Amino acid sequence: MVLNSKPTHTGVGLEILGLEPERGISSEQADCLRKLWLDAGVLVLRGVGTSPEVLLAVSRCFGELEPHPIEQFRLAGYPELILLSNEHGLTGPVYEFEGVATYGRIPWHTDLAFATTPNAGAVLRMVSRSEHGGQTAWIDTAMAWEALDTELKRRIDGLEAKYIFSPDLEGMRFNKPEGRLLSGMQHQLPDYPPVAHPLVWVHPETGRHVLNLSTLNIQSILGLEEDDSDALIQTLIDHTLQPRFQYTHEWQNNDIIVWDNYRTMHMAWGHPANETRIVQRSTIRGTTKMGRELTAPGGRAPDEPL
Numbered sequence: 001m002v003l004n005s006k007p008t009h010t011g012v013g014l015e016i017l018g019l020e021p022e023r024g025i026s027s028e029q030a031d032c033l034r035k036l037w038l039d040a041g042v043l044v045l046r047g048v049g050t051s052p053e054v055l056l057a058v059s060r061c062f063g064e065l066e067p068h069p070i071e072q073f074r075l076a077g078y079p080e081l082i083l084l085s086n087e088h089g090l091t092g093p094v095y096e097f098e099g100v101a102t103y104g105r106i107p108w109h110t111d112l113a114f115a116t117t118p119n120a121g122a123v124l125r126m127v128s129r130s131e132h133g134g135q136t137a138w139i140d141t142a143m144a145w146e147a148l149d150t151e152l153k154r155r156i157d158g159l160e161a162k163y164i165f166s167p168d169l170e171g172m173r174f175n176k177p178e179g180r181l182l183s184g185m186q187h188q189l190p191d192y193p194p195v196a197h198p199l200v201w202v203h204p205e206t207g208r209h210v211l212n213l214s215t216l217n218i219q220s221i222l223g224l225e226e227d228d229s230d231a232l233i234q235t236l237i238d239h240t241l242q243p244r245f246q247y248t249h250e251w252q253n254n255d256i257i258v259w260d261n262y263r264t265m266h267m268a269w270g271h272p273a274n275e276t277r278i279v280q281r282s283t284i285r286g287t288t289k290m291g292r293e294l295t296a297p298g299g300r301a302p303d304e305p306l
């Protein structure tokens with residue numbers, strides 16, 4: 001056994017034991033990490049992420065890395081890493097939740113759910129945790145799919161849903177958090193056309209079925225009346241958000257977490273905007289086209305009425 005692992009306290013994801021990446025990662029260890037990642041969806045490596053070099057070395061075990069398309073989000077000197085930090089000012093929106101000006105709250109989503117080729121995974125390294133909040137949580141959407149009753153599995157197999165790009169929470173149609181927007185996105189972001197994806201993805205590497213619900217982005221199910229579509233999406237979201245499918249991480253500095261983006265949703269709880277939090281991240285490139293663009297000539301999505 002080149003590495004040991006144990007389930008997290010909720011049974012979603014694995015904690016990796018015995019890896020000392022500062023001393024190098026052998027090819028056997030890299031193969032083992034990749035296999036465990038595909039088996040479990042989320043890997044937790046406590047306390048070993050001591051530098052950007054370690055983050056890169058761990059990240060490369062899982063595939064080719066994808067630099068962020070917008071250069072200003074990259075970590076200086078490390079084009080394959082992204083810097084998520086409020087140390088030198090805020091870039092994203094601030095919302096007031098329960099009286100606290102909160103930065104970095106991103107509800108349940110899969111990354112690039114609004115793209116036809118989502119990334120295969122991502123890796124976070126906590127450089128400096130905030131004093132309060134700042135948790136990240138994951139849902140195993142393969143586990144959620146397996147727990148659906150047979151009738152519902154049959155009903156949703158083959159359906160497609162529409163997903164949009166959502167730079168803040170304003171475009172959310174389901175489970176939008178109750179919060180007041182205090183300040184918006186500080187950068188002009190590119191626009192993306194809506195896409196359609198199967199509501200049930202078949203994982204491109206494992207062949208497992210997973211629910212593809214990205215609550216931040218999902219709008220409707222193609223071909224259904226709005227009431228039926230909304231009711232079905234809400235039923236599936238309520239099922240999937242059950243605590244039994246979740247793992248929430250209370251960060252310590254130098255923790256690293258890797259996730260399979262096809263097979264999980266994640267959310268960032270956010271933290272008080274006046275507390276500094278610094279995270280580095282890599283993105284594992286996706287190579288499988290999972291969906292299709294919906295925008296027809298003239299800017300109209302084909303599923304929308306004239």
Ligand SMILES: [Fe+2]
Pocket residue numbers: 106109110111266
């Ligand atoms: Fe994300």
